[in-house]
Amino acid sequence: MKSMKVLACYNIKGGVGKTAAAVNLAWLAARDGARTLVWDLDPQGAATFYFRIKPKVKGGAKDLLRRKRPMPDSIKGTDYEGLDLVPADFHTATWTWCLTRSSARRAACTRF
Numbered sequence: 001m002k003s004m005k006v007l008a009c010y011n012i013k014g015g016v017g018k019t020a021a022a023v024n025l026a027w028l029a030a031r032d033g034a035r036t037l038v039w040d041l042d043p044q045g046a047a048t049f050y051f052r053i054k055p056k057v058k059g060g061a062k063d064l065l066r067r068k069r070p071m072p073d074s075i076k077g078t079d080y081e082g083l084d085l086v087p088a089d090f091h092t093a094t095w096t097w098c099l100t101r102s103s104a105r106r107a108a109c110t111r112f
């Protein structure tokens, strides 16, 4: 069984191509046969928009992070084979602040 690889695109500067990089890397991975999931954690929802999916998560992304709701409930298929998406959720706008304050932030972000 292949192990899961997690890639995150992060840069404090705006408009430098984070979303474009994430979306294109995801597409390339899926094209090369890797089952790929994009989790759009940016409340702007641009990656979700690129894949023409509605930015709405049942119960909110917070429930996913806290494991109150199973991830598969929120996964949407895209137009591309092997490439799925967990849509953006506006409420993640405060996450950077919340996670910075949380001593369990590393564990919270690596559970998936």
Ligand SMILES: Nc1ncnc2c1ncn2[C@@H]1O[C@H](COP(=O)(O)OP(=O)(O)OP(=O)(O)O)[C@@H](O)[C@H]1O
Pocket (backbone or CB within 6 Å): 013, 014, 015, 016, 017, 018, 019, 020, 021, 042, 044, 046
């Ligand atoms: N390699 C590239 N060549 C040309 N244009 C690009 C390239 N990568 C991104 N762009 C364009 O630059 C703009 C900003 O890209 P993108 O939205 O990916 O940045 P971002 O870092 O996610 O921005 P934000 O901080 O607002 O989330 C977009 O219009 C995108 O189409």
Ligand SMILES: [Mg+2]
Pocket (backbone or CB within 6 Å): 018, 019, 020, 042, 044, 046
């Ligand atoms: Mg972006």
